[in-house]
Amino acid sequence: MDTTTAQRSTLESELRARVRGEVIGRDHAEYDRARAVWNGLVDRHPSLIVRCVDTDDVVACVEAAARHRPPVSIRGGGHQVAGSAVCDDGLVIDLSRMRGVRVDPVARLARVQGGALWQDVDAATQVHGLATPGGEVSETGVAGLTLGGGLGLLQRAFGLACDNVVSMEVVTADGVVRTASAIENPDLFWTLRGAGRGVGVVTEFTFALHPVGPDVATAGFAFEAEDAASVFAAWREVALAAPESVAPEFALWSLPPFAGLPEEFVGRSVALAFGTFIGDPDDATPVLESFSRLGDPLLDLSGTSTWVETQSAYDPTLPAGARYYWKSHFVDDIDPATIATLAEHASRRPDARCAVIVRTLGGAIDRVGPDGTAYAHRGARFNVSIDGIWTDPALDEACIGWVRGLWSALEPVSRGVYLNFAGFGEDGVRDRVLGRNARRVDRIRRAYDPDGLFDEAARQP
Known part of the structure; x- marks a missing residue:
């Protein structure tokens, strides 16, 4: 209206x-x-x-x-x-003026206002050697990522962002300020963790914190793009066998101008294999060693950096104002035919910044029961994200079409869609985001918003 x-x-x-x-x-x-x-x-x-x-x-x-x-x-x-x-x-x-973060290092809790970014949280918590699971780009908003579930580098060690929320302050459609927690308004708390849009306005989160950093070690290697299928097959085996302290990721991308990267490699199409160790870097070598045996790398990108640096490393490659269209699938496995599909489509990226990123799940994510939160994808082994990234409006159709084409090609192996990477909500993805939780989410939304004040927000992916 x-x-x-x-x-x-x-x-x-x-x-x-x-x-x-x-x-x-x-x-x-x-x-x-x-x-x-x-x-x-x-x-x-x-x-x-x-x-x-x-x-x-x-x-x-x-x-x-x-x-x-x-x-x-x-x-x-x-x-x-x-x-x-x-x-x-x-x-x-x-809420962008509401970015306050208060840390209680003894209780290992952080109270975070609804307009905060993850850089605000990391800056405040790392003073005490603590962190909570967030995204992989420091400029990401805390609220949106958390309410949609919250994938990130700490997910296998400590769970999703939504799994680490202890309570939330929420303004519901009747103008009442409510606390949502396991004790107070538990149905609202359940919904906000994974399907939170369209229920109210979350003005503050309280997160559990964990010892992380100040330094973390990462094994990272770049391989020839034509070797993507064989390297991915080897990486898959390493990723599935990795302990929960490791965050394995794989990407088909073009190398951006990272600091220290030799000029001849900038813009080169590559396959990237990473494993980030969440623990003392002195203990990382035997755990990450298997990532060095995936093939014949072009570059060794391994190293140690602070947690804050790790969380902000990709910020320059994802600037505000660029054009983005991302879609995703949760999958139980990635077989050779699917690997071939990923590699073939990646070879046709319409812009060098477009990427295919595979994140390994499991670990602490699956220690929460399938009905523990509204997030509906416990048990999935991987998330495949298809990221359209470009700046020229003339490429809109080509980049969106490339993302949608690969997303459609992967539908036969999909077990669901991540709320935060769901395109613009087309393709009838709502039920695939919420899965069997959709009806329960709708009942709870209607209980707190019977007149549909937030229906516009609920329709957005």
């Missing part, structure tokens, strides 16, 4: 009278910057954006939205690939 001029004016007046944060309309000098998100492919025009400064501002936004019923979207870090942080012709509840 579009917001009429009269509705927009009334809503804007009410919000200006109630909130301490900034209210941004279409005639505001900050409007274009405020509506922009990380993905430059997303170009949406909300009626109003409210940059909240605290939970009271969020309550005011929710209550006003309930009265005037504009479409509503919620912006945390603004990094979600589908751009669900911003809606057309509606109200954006923007």
Whole structure:
């Protein structure tokens, strides 16, 4: 439903009278910057954006939205690939000014506001030699990643981001500030961990912390692209046998201009095999040694770096404003035919920045029961992410088509789709994201939002 001029004016007046944060309309000098998100492919025009400064501002936004019923979207870090942080012709509840992180090193807990980025969390927790599972890019928003499940380098050692949430502060559709935890509103807590969009506005997370760093060791090797199939087959065996302290990843990509990379290798199409050891780097060598025997590498990228450096290493390759379209599949295994499909499609990437990334699952992820959270993909062995990355609008059709083509080719082996890498929600992926949890999620959403205030947010992948 579009917001009429009269509705927009009334809503804007009410919000200006109630909130301490900034209210941004279409005639505001900050409007274009405020509506922009990380993905430059997303170009949406909300009626109003409210940059909240605290939970009271969020309550005011929710209550006003309930009265005037504009479409509503919620912006945390603004990094979600589908751009669900911003809606057309509606109200954006923007938490980007709420980035505080408070650490209790004795209890090993971190309280994190809903607009924080993972770089905010890592900076605060690493002072104490602690971390919680997050993403693999430091500019990723905490809220979006966590509510969708939360894959990352610590997942096999300590579980998904959503598995490490102890409690959440949530403003539900009735404007009530609720605590969601295993004890308080446990049904809401269950839903928010893996299917959290469209239930309310999470203004604060409390995460469990674990000893990590300050340094971590990574085995990393680049191989000729034409050797991708044989190297992947060897990597698969190593990945499946790896202990939970190792995060094995494989990528088909072109080498970006990493610091220290010889100029002749920049832009070269390669197969990349990695294993990051979550533990004392002095203990890493015997655990990571098998990654050195996958084939005849072009480059040895292995080394030791701080956890903060590891988490931000790929930030320059994924800049704000570039164009992104990502889709994924969870799979139980990757057989030779699937390996051949990945290698063949990767050889036809329409832009050197496009990539195929395979992440190894299992470990602590599977120590949570299949019904423990709304995240529906316990037991999957791998996630295959197909990442379209480019900057030239003239390549939109080619890059999106390449992602969709490989995604379709992998459908026969798919057991589900990751909420955070689900394209723009097309292809009827909702049931494949939520699996058998879909009906339970819908019941809980409707219990907390009977009038569908957050339905627009729930429809976004």
